[in-house]
Amino acid sequence: MDSLHRPELLSGTIAAIEPFGVFVALDNGPAHPVFPGVGFISVAELSWRYFEKATEIVQVGQRVSCEFLQFDTWNLEARLSLKATQPDPFQAFADSTAVGQMLHGKVTKLAPIGVFVQVAGGFIGLVHLRDFALTPLHPSDMPQVGDDMMVVVTDIDRQRRRLSFSLSRASRPG
Template sequence: MSLDNGPDHPIFPGVGFITVAELSWQHVEAISDVVRVGQHVSCEFFQFDDWNGEARLSLKAMQPDPFAAFVEGTAVGQKLQGRVTRLVPFGVFVQVADSIEGLVHLRELTWTPVETPEDVLQVGEEVTVVVTEIDRQRRRLLLSRRQASPDLR
């Protein structure tokens, strides 16, 4: 990234660096989904990395944290509708609001034990879940599908 205003890079003047984690509040699959080569963006300056000689920047710091706003109106025990976005060996991620995903652990998918999430759900499937834990510090939302449906087997 080229800096219009900022500290000079010893080899490439005006160069700054944004890590993938600092691109967006949302999960980033491909960097090109967020930014393009040649695009001008406004970023927040975090620090100057003396080791690499570059400015560390954040694009997401320029936007309000959607998780903080979401948890203000959400409580443990609340039922939510969502869409399965990712299957992982230990469960599934469900998008319950714009930019907000929560984890349904494998043991919380059904009342009957399952070995893999694929045994129960597929990406894109709509589900009802219950909020079981909100971790504001780590920005994590834990969900349960089985608690949302007591008769789910």
């Protein structure tokens, strides 16, 4: 395994899916006490997209090709990335979206800091609570999970892959 370097690709079969990641039985991998020739993909390295469970991305028995990240000498496994083999869809979204652009979205979560809104492509951004303070709303007028709303893009952070929104005038009551 010492001869492996990033971004070398390794192929194998999904051997086990755990809450913390996925074990891959590699075609040519290191020795391992549980899964000989194993690689490991952490949850963060499975997909660029948001998902609830790893089974939304891979299934036991599925063949995969992953990028080698490093060899974990403590666990005797190759650390792998499935998402590194795919283009980051956020970057394409950022290329086609401009600050000031109005987008249609759906409220996915309410939080103490604001409202999370999912726009086309499955990308989620935050409308900060202070934005609602600019137009005082009665609590019954606050958006709820599942509500449709128009938002304006206020920031696209490519590095951290984050979107910030403000309320569009069309979304504000009265």
